[in-house]
Structure formats: structure tokens, C-alpha cells
Amino acid sequence: MNKFIVSPSPHTYTGESVPKLMYGVIISLLPALAVSVWFFGIGMIIVTFVSVASSILFEYLIQRYILKVKPTHLDGSALLTGLLLAFCLPAIIPFWMVMIGALAAIGIGKMTFGGLGNNIFNPALVGRVFLFISFPVAMTSWPEPGQWMHYTDAVTGATPLGLMKEGLANRTVGEIMPELPSFLHLLVGRTTGSAGEVSALALLLGMLYMMYRKIISWHIPLTILATVAVFTGILWLANPDRFADPLFHLLTGGLLLGAIYMATDYVTSPMTRKGMIIYGAGIGIVTVLIRVFGAYPEGVQFAILIFNGFTPLINKFVKPLRFGKEVKHG
Amino acid sequence: MSLRTFSRGGVHPPEHKLSAGNKIKELPPPEIVVIPVSQHLGAPAKVLVNRGEQVKVGQLIAESGGFVSTNIHSSVSGKVLKVDEFMDSSGYRKMAVQIQVEGDEWLETIDRSDDLVRNSVLPAEDIRKKILEAGIVGLGGATFPTHVKLMVPQGKTAEYLIINGVECEPYLTADHSLMLERSEELFSGIQLLMKGLGVEKAIIGIENNKPDAIEKMKKVVEGSRIRVQGLKVKYPQGGEKQLVQALLKREVPSGGLPIDVGVVVFNVGTALAVYEAVMKNRPLIDRVVTVTGKSLKKPSNFLVRIGTPVSVLVKEAGGLPEHTAKVINGGPMMGKAFSTLDIPVVKGSSGILLIDEQEARRKEVKPCIRCTKCLSVCPMGLEPYLLMNLSEKSLFERMEPEKVLDCIECGSCSYTCPSSRPLLDYIRLGKAEVGKIKRARKAV
Numbered sequence: 193m194n195k196f197i198v199s200p201s202p203h204t205y206t207g208e209s210v211p212k213l214m215y216g217v218i219i220s221l222l223p224a225l226a227v228s229v230w231f232f233g234i235g236m237i238i239v240t241f242v243s244v245a246s247s248i249l250f251e252y253l254i255q256r257y258i259l260k261v262k263p264t265h266l267d268g269s270a271l272l273t274g275l276l277l278a279f280c281l282p283a284i285i286p287f288w289m290v291m292i293g294a295l296a297a298i299g300i301g302k303m304t305f306g307g308l309g310n311n312i313f314n315p316a317l318v319g320r321v322f323l324f325i326s327f328p329v330a331m332t333s334w335p336e337p338g339q340w341m342h343y344t345d346a347v348t349g350a351t352p353l354g355l356m357k358e359g360l361a362n363r364t365v366g367e368i369m370p371e372l373p374s375f376l377h378l379l380v381g382r383t384t385g386s387a388g389e390v391s392a393l394a395l396l397l398g399m400l401y402m403m404y405r406k407i408i409s410w411h412i413p414l415t416i417l418a419t420v421a422v423f424t425g426i427l428w429l430a431n432p433d434r435f436a437d438p439l440f441h442l443l444t445g446g447l448l449l450g451a452i453y454m455a456t457d458y459v460t461s462p463m464t465r466k467g468m469i470i471y472g473a474g475i476g477i478v479t480v481l482i483r484v485f486g487a488y489p490e491g492v493q494f495a496i497l498i499f500n501g502f503t504p505l506i507n508k509f510v511k512p513l514r515f516g517k518e519v520k521h522g
Numbered sequence: 523m524s525l526r527t528f529s530r531g532g533v534h535p536p537e538h539k540l541s542a543g544n545k546i547k548e549l550p551p552p553e554i555v556v557i558p559v560s561q562h563l564g565a566p567a568k569v570l571v572n573r574g575e576q577v578k579v580g581q582l583i584a585e586s587g588g589f590v591s592t593n594i595h596s597s598v599s600g601k602v603l604k605v606d607e608f609m610d611s612s613g614y615r616k617m618a619v620q621i622q623v624e625g626d627e628w629l630e631t632i633d634r635s636d637d638l639v640r641n642s643v644l645p646a647e648d649i650r651k652k653i654l655e656a657g658i659v660g661l662g663g664a665t666f667p668t669h670v671k672l673m674v675p676q677g678k679t680a681e682y683l684i685i686n687g688v689e690c691e692p693y694l695t696a697d698h699s700l701m702l703e704r705s706e707e708l709f710s711g712i713q714l715l716m717k718g719l720g721v722e723k724a725i726i727g728i729e730n731n732k733p734d735a736i737e738k739m740k741k742v743v744e745g746s747r748i749r750v751q752g753l754k755v756k757y758p759q760g761g762e763k764q765l766v767q768a769l770l771k772r773e774v775p776s777g778g779l780p781i782d783v784g785v786v787v788f789n790v791g792t793a794l795a796v797y798e799a800v801m802k803n804r805p806l807i808d809r810v811v812t813v814t815g816k817s818l819k820k821p822s823n824f825l826v827r828i829g830t831p832v833s834v835l836v837k838e839a840g841g842l843p844e845h846t847a848k849v850i851n852g853g854p855m856m857g858k859a860f861s862t863l864d865i866p867v868v869k870g871s872s873g874i875l876l877i878d879e880q881e882a883r884r885k886e887v888k889p890c891i892r893c894t895k896c897l898s899v900c901p902m903g904l905e906p907y908l909l910m911n912l913s914e915k916s917l918f919e920r921m922e923p924e925k926v927l928d929c930i931e932c933g934s935c936s937y938t939c940p941s942s943r944p945l946l947d948y949i950r951l952g953k954a955e956v957g958k959i960k961r962a963r964k965a966v
């Protein structure tokens with residue numbers, strides 16, 4: 193007798209686990225990965241492999257030998273960080289830089305804060321910004337698509353956002369437009385840019401998959417996209433010669449990758465639906481401000497990092513609607 | 523039209539209603555019963571019998587020990603062996619009356635026939651008195667004395683009676699079987715409750731996974747002021763606050779009761795007990811218990827005498843499966859685990875669930891990844907991850923403004939957490955500590 197386990201309720205659980213969620217996100221990134229490999233070939237393969245492998249390796253080494261805790265390098269989160277980091281790098285960047293980026297992402301972005309769940313900033317973005325500051329030239333040498341067998345020796349060019357930014361110094365939007373890739377090319381991803389950001393369609397497909405699997409909700413990505421669309425729309429209507437149209441903004445640069453994959457990072461985004469909407473709107477506004485009025489052509493990753501910093505504050509002040517609160521009761 | 527349900531949170535555990543559709547089987551009295559004197563919320567009842575005394579079925583053996591307390595009756599006839607402390611479902615030893623069963627001799631006042639007695643002419647006061655005498659408590663598991671709920675506090679009015687036929691816990695089918703097999707009596711019991719409460723309107727809420735019960739009850743109540751409402755399947759819809767909201771779109775205020783929005787909620791089992799008490803003079807001495815589990819041979823719904831050892835029920839259902847690791851009183855979401863089968867069935871026992879080793883094992887606890895799942899499933903709009911963090915760090919004062927006392931302990935948060943965090947364990951701890959703080963404040 194007396195041999196039964198006595199533990200408090202509940203006595204049943206969903207089969208949900210951290211690896212399952214992480215691998216769900218990873219699966220949703222596969223279409224975008226496939227498109228990038230199609231356009232950037234061997235370079236993309238090398239960059240992705242190095243980024244993923246070194247993220248996992250650094251996580252293992254740091255946990256095992258420096259922090260002396262049980263390594264969690266296979267829970268999918270390091271793999272995901274590596275994949276996302278690779279997605280926002282030029283497919284021709286030297287592999288040792290990729291390794292430094294991964295070290296910054298895992299070491300600085302994640303482990304100094306105490307590992308998964310405790311980091312304040314999105315690790316992949318930390319890696320990207322670290323590289324951007326350390327190697328500005330390599331980080332802005334974007335290969336033209338369609339050069340499959342080239343790695344470091346590929347022909348480079350400016351991104352559509354870069355062209356727009358430079359062009360606007362002395363020309364109108366209408367004059368610059370013909371030099372840019374068509375919307376169709378932006379949609380499928382046949383354009384100059386960081387490897388994983390280029391295909392809008394593949395990224396949107398990934399978003400739908402994640403929503404279907406309830407890995408993310410619509411609140412963050414759609415608020416960001418809607419805010420960018422509305423804000424740039426207003427600017428465009430006010431002066432179509434100075435400002436590009438909303439569609440151009442939505443399809444270019446890292447906006448979709450950022451909105452769908454970086455801003456929705458569980459650990460660094462707000463907990464409530466209301467908070468997510470505030471966060472998404474903030475990211476959208478700051479992205480446009482940087483893109484249109486700032487020094488850099490691209491702004492979404494900075495906007496996300498800024499709002500990562502606000503997340504604790506949002507969590508503190510934006511509470512879910514408690515049951516039985518708004519009852520007017522006599 | 524989309525089906526009604528409550529608005530916030532909720533989960534969909536797999537149902538496993540293994541015993542659904544199995545006719546209620548009445549078990550004969552066992553050889554020995556142990557009848558605890560605190561089978562209800564509130565003060566224990568005071569024992570009236572002594573060792574060696576002969577008792578009959580239905581005889582009062584312990585008397586209500588206060589305002590929130592109830593009478594306890596013998597469920598068998600025979601000789602009192604002991605009045606002593608026995609282990610009950612709480613895992614603690616509590617006062618109980620042990621009776622050696624001899625024959626099956628009932629009090630003459632009890633109507634044991636199957637005849638349906640209808641149309642009571644009793645005034646509301648007498649109905650309430652009979653309910654009080656019969657020792658009826660909420661049979662959904664909360665075991666709050668029914669007569670207390672029927673007394674509407676000064677300044678409040680009851681407008682609706684809600685009958686809880688939701689049975690949202692996976693595995694359990696006791697209420698379902700009652701609605702199918704005892705619908706006429708239930709109908710009568712509901713009318714008695716309406717009269718006792720002085721309300722004109724009643725709604726029976728039933729989840730859509732029991733279409734046969736919905737249909738049956740609809741047919742039975744046709745032409746009356748009682749309405750049957752099908753509900754979307756979602757746990758914890760059986761929670762009073764959730765059910766009131768699902769049916770009437772009224773939100774019970776934080777810290778309040780359904781009566782604050784003009785509603786009183788009773789479980790279907792309670793309504794049946796009321797019928798039997800008022801129309802048949804039969805105190806609450808037995809109840810329907812679901813005995814179930816994936817590896818159990820014959821998952822069943824049994825009508826058993828209060829005080830029957832759980833081991834007898836398990837034997838009747840095909841015996842204890844080899845790899846049973848947990849025995850649960852109730853469903854998998856809110857039930858309590860027993861350490862042994864040597865525990866009596868009480869008024870609040872809605873089911874006995876056997877779980878095997880593989881299912882029972884808790885997974886390794888991982889760090890919170892802030893996925894927001896616990897928050898989005900919480901039906902009370904709380905932030906379980908935050909409450910657990912505060913509780914872990916003993917920051918109990920900060921838990922009160924975060925509304926920890928609103929937690930209904932439904933377990934949805936722990937159920938859903940991908941990091942297997944024991945959220946509810948810590949929240950319970952926090953609730954207890956916040957309760958202490960509040961009491962201390964009052965005492966000053």
C-alpha cells in the first residue's frame with residue numbers, strides 16, 4: 193500500500209515543450225532558407241552552416257565550462273538564433289566574422305543575462321549589431337542575387353532601401369524607381385540584400401504556419417506591418433516625390449524578417465496582447481523614423497532592440513483584463 | 523450562431539470520457555463503511571452515536587456543527603464499530619464513524635420506491651428545511667452546504683438559478699449519466715431549488731460534447747421556465763464564475779460570489795439530491811462516482827453508499843491495473859491525489875481516476891521562456907508566470923495587487939506550460955501566504 197504518487201493538481205499536461213516550439217519556428221523558416229539558397233547558393237549555405245554550428249557550439253562551451261550548468265544547446269533555441277543571425281547577414285561575409293557574430297549573439301546577447309528566458313535583447317540582433325559595428329564594410333557589401341557558385345568573390349550592389357536613401361539626396365522617388373527591382377522580384381526575393389530577408393512570400397508563408405501552430409499570435413507582426421504601412425502611407429500621400437510608397441517599405445529590407453521573427457521572440461517581447469500592440473506600434477514608428485529621417489537606410493533591427501529595452505516596462509504597466517474587474521456593480 | 527462560452531482563457535484537454543454511456547450501476551453496501559464527519563466546507567459535524575450502537579440507513583449520526591456545516595447520516599445499517607480518526611481523502615486523519623454493515627434496513631420515513639413524486643405543495647421554507655436536514659452539499663466537488671447557498675444575503679436578490687451540467691473535467695461522466703438516466707427527477711429537483719430560492723428563471727448549462735444529455739434535458743423541461751443551453755467545450759467552464767459568464771454574460775466581481783450578480787449555481791448531482799431529500803425524505807447517503815482510467819478494465823459509473831472504501835470501487839471496475847502510479851479523487855485537472863485506496867467515498871467524490879506511471883510523471887522543470895501561454899489560458903486574466911516568480915522569491919505582498927486570490931486553481935496554466943513549470947503549486951503557496959497577510963491585517 194501507500195505507494196501512489198501524491199502531487200498537487202493538475203495531473204495532466206499538454207505535450208508542448210520548448211524544443212517543440214523552437215523547432216516549429218525553425219520549420220517555418222525553411223521556405224525562406226530555400227529561397228535564399230536558390231538566389232545566393234553556396235555563400236548562403238556556408239554562412240548558415242557556420243552560424244548555426246557555432247551558435248550551438250558556443251552555447252555548449254559556455255554552459256559547460258564557464259557557467260558550469262547543464263548544457264541546453266540542443267533545445268532548439270541556439271539553432272534558431274544561429275539561423276536568424278545568418279538570415280540577416282550578407283551571404284558573402286567571411287566565415288570567421290560569422291563566428292564572431294555567433295559568439296556575440298550567444299555570449300553577450302544570451303548568456304551574460306543568464307541564458308534562455310532571462311535575456312533582455314534578441315540574441316540574433318545583438319550578434320548582427322555587434323558585427324555591424326565591428327565590420328561595417330563587410331556588413332554592407334550585399335551580393336547581387338543569382339550568383340550561386342560565388343562566395344567571397346561575388347559581385348555586390350546596394351539594397352533597394354540603400355538605393356532609395358542615396359537617390360533621394362538629389363532625385364525624386366519617381367526617378368529612382370526604375371532602377372529598383374520590381375515588386376514581383378521583391379515578393380519572391382530576387383533582390384540584393386541580406387540572405388534571409390529577401391523573399392517576402394516565403395517569410396509570410398512562415399508567419400502563417402506559426403500562427404496556424406499557435407506559436408505566435410498576430411498581434412506583434414501585424415501591428416508592426418500595419419503601423420509601417422500607415423505611417424509611410426501618410427508620408428507618401430503628403431509628398432510622393434520625397435517618400436516611397438508603403439508597399440515598397442513593407443517589402444524591402446529586413447522589415448518582414450524583423451516583424452515576424454525577431455520582434456516576436458518570446459523572451460524579449462511583452463506578455464499581454466495589449467502590450468504586444470503597443471510594442472508593435474512603437475517598433476513600426478521607430479523603424480520608419482530611422483529609415484526615412486535617420487542616417488541608415490534600414491531601421492527595423494534598431495527599433496526592435498530599442499523596444500526590447502521597453503518590454504519590462506510594458507509588462508509592468510500593461511496588465512491583462514482581469515476577470516470581474518470592469519463590472520459596474522452597486 | 524456560435525456557441526456560448528466564457529470569454530477569457532481556457533484550454534482543451536483531451537476528453538477521455540471512457541465511461542460515457544455506461545449505465546449507472548448500483549453497488550450493494552460494502553462490509554464496512556467509514557463515514558467522515560467533515561465532508562463539507564465549514565465546521566465538522568458533531569457525532570451523535572457511540573460505539574456498539576445499532577444504526578439504520580438514513581439515520582442521523584452526526585449533527586451540523588455550525589452555520590456553515592451539515593448533517594451526516596448513516597449510509598448503511600449495522601453496528602458502530604468505532605468513532606475515531608481515520609485517513610480521509612485529504613491525506614489527514616479526521617474524525618469518522620466506522621460501521622459494520624448488517625443487512626440493509628432503512629428508516630421507515632424514507633420512500634424507497636422508484637415512483638416519481640411531482641408537484642410539491644411545500645412552501646419554500648419547508649423545502650430549505652428539508653435540504654438542511656438531509657445534509658446536502660454541492661456534489662460537484664466543492665461541497666459547500668446547499669442550505670447556506672439557498673439563503674440569499676440581505677440586500678441581494680437571486681434572479682437566476684443555474685444548474686451546472688458542464689462536467690468539463692476530462693474523464694468524468696457522473697453528471698452526464700445522471701442527466702441521461704435521472705432527468706425527470708432532476709427536473710423536479712431543479713423546480714424545488716427554484717422555489718426554495720424564489721427565482722423564476724433557471725438555465726441548465728451543458729457542454730456540447732454531451733448532445734444526448736442536452737437533448738434529453740430539453741425534452742424533459744419543455745414548457746417550463748427552465749432553459750437548456752448547450753455550451754462550447756472548453757475547460758474550466760464548470761467553474762462557477764466562468765459558467766455564469768458563459769450563460770448570462772455577467773461577470774462575478776473579483777472577490778465576489780455569483781449571488782453578487784443575481785445568480786446561484788448548483789451542480790446536477792445536487793439537484794438530484796434535493797429531489798430525493800424533499801420528495802422522498804431521503805438524506806444524502808449515496809452518490810454517483812465515475813471510476814475510470816486508461817488501463818482500467820471496466821471504466822464505470824457507480825451509485826455507491828457514502829463511506830465505501832475506494833478499493834471496493836476499483837475492484838468492481840476490474841481491479842487495480844498493474845502500473846497505476848496515481849489515484850486521483852476527481853478529474854485530472856483539479857482532482858486530489860490519494861496515497862492509498864483505503865479511503866472512503868465522501869459526498870464530494872465525483873470520480874476516481876487511475877493514472878499510470880508514464881502519465882503521472884512530471885517533466886523536468888525548465889526556465890520560463892515567457893511564451894505567454896500561461897497568461898493566455900488563464901480564465902481569470904491573471905499572469906501565472908509572474909505570480910510564480912513572485913512566490914518563488916517570497917515577494918508575497920506583491921502578489922495581492924496582482925489578484926492572486928482570484929485564482930480558481932483550475933490548473934490551466936501548469937497544464938499548458940511548455941517549460942513544465944509548476945505554476946499552480948507556487949500560486950497556491952502564494953494564495954495561502956496572502957491569506958495570512960490579510961488575516962493579520964484584520965487582526966490589527
Ligand code: SF4
Pocket residue numbers: 889890891892893894895896897906907938939940941942943945
Ligand atoms: S507558459 Fe511557462 S514558459 Fe510560457 S510564459 Fe508561462 S511560465 Fe513561462
Ligand code: SF4
Pocket residue numbers: 899900901902903904906928929930931932933934935936945946949
Ligand atoms: S490555476 Fe489560477 S492562475 Fe492558473 S490558469 Fe487557473 S486561475 Fe489562472
